[in-house]
Amino acid sequence: MRLLFFLCLLGASVQAGWRVAVPGWQYQFPRDHGTHPEFKIEWWYFSGNLAAADGREFGYQLTFFRQGVMPMDADIIPLSRFVTSSVKFAHFAVSDISGGAFHFFQKLSRGAFGEAGFGERGRLAWIDNWSCVLQEQGAFQIQAAAEDVTLNLTLKPAKPLVIHGTDGVSKKAEGEGRASHYYSFTRLLSEGVLRVGSEELAVSGLSWFDHEWATNQLAANQVGWNWVSLQLDDGSELMLIQFRTKDGKPDPNSHGTFIDAQGAALPLAQADFTVDPIDTWSSPETDAVYPVAWRISVPRLDLLLDVRAALKNQELRLKPIVYWEGSVRAEGSSAGRSVKGRGYLEMTGYAGPLDQLQAER
Secondary structure, rough: OOHHEEEEOOOOOOOOOOOOOOOOOOOOOOOHHHOOOOOEEEEEEEEEEEEEEEOEEEEEEEEEEEEOOOOOOOOEEEEOOOOEEEEEEEEEEEOOOOOOOOEEEOOOOOOOOEEEEEEEEEEEEEEEEEEEEEOOOOOOEEEEEEEOOEEEEEEEEEEOEEOOEEEEEEEEEOOOEEEEEEEEEEEEEEEEEEOOOOOOEEEEEEEEEEEEEEEEEOOOOOEEEEEEEEEEEOEEEEEEEEEEEEOOOOOOOOOEHHHHHHHOOEEEHHHOOOOEEEEEEOOOOOOEEEEEEEEEEEHHHHEEEEEEEEOOOEEEEEOOOOOEEEEEEEEEEEEOEEEOOOOOOEEOOOOOOHHHHHHHO
């Protein structure tokens, strides 16, 4: 789902002037790689697992967000360049799995002087020296630098993109428009350079890209979600999003997508899978208790996986939000054959209810 995010308007009504995600969206590419300013929120989300030549392992996340503050057709006369229709912000994190360290950073900007924005001459999103560029041949170029961590990667699709949900929408909760338009590149061949401290490493591996846009999503009875993306060594991928409700039960709008080795996508409903915690980690900084290991079962696919965090501490403590997002390893069986994989896990709402953020929006 890739940060469907704390930007979600829990229990809030749709504000006048914003378009909502409803069935019937006709995706067009490369158009839909770009920005959709008629919707209130949008994100371009990259995550992946990388290795250096010496065997050292790393995970990374780089995400660009657009938060609308007024519809594009709002009846307002800009008096200065500081009047903006959206706020731009981004998250960057690197998991040094071999070194046992986790680095995370955040940027926030109005983009008043062009230092941040979306959709200009191949640049899908940028904020200062963090950027995502769609190259003419279809590869993505991403880069970010913060303190003593720098990442520069070229990502080439190994499979066609996948559209999640049905009839053009990925539903999140009951009610019209509580959904997003959502697609992914689930297997991106990744090569580039990672610098951690004074050491610069050539790295390669696999990445996952999500792009999502919406206006109104989660409902008041939903307290958070568990999202996982997995790239398995049999060539398949799995994405699951389990929404959690106040009574502790999975929301019936939980769903997912399985992509076979040939790239065919199979939508999964909440009844098609189970996601059960098998280990937890307590944050010494926030006291939040996160399930950092899960048993996933998809009976209709004869798929059973144990998914475990590559590092238990991959908690991003940012203002005003806190969530867990990090590299995971998977091991189990698919159709009676052993299978392994890597991926990313995101967990929200464990460090406090998301509706606490309503005052920030």
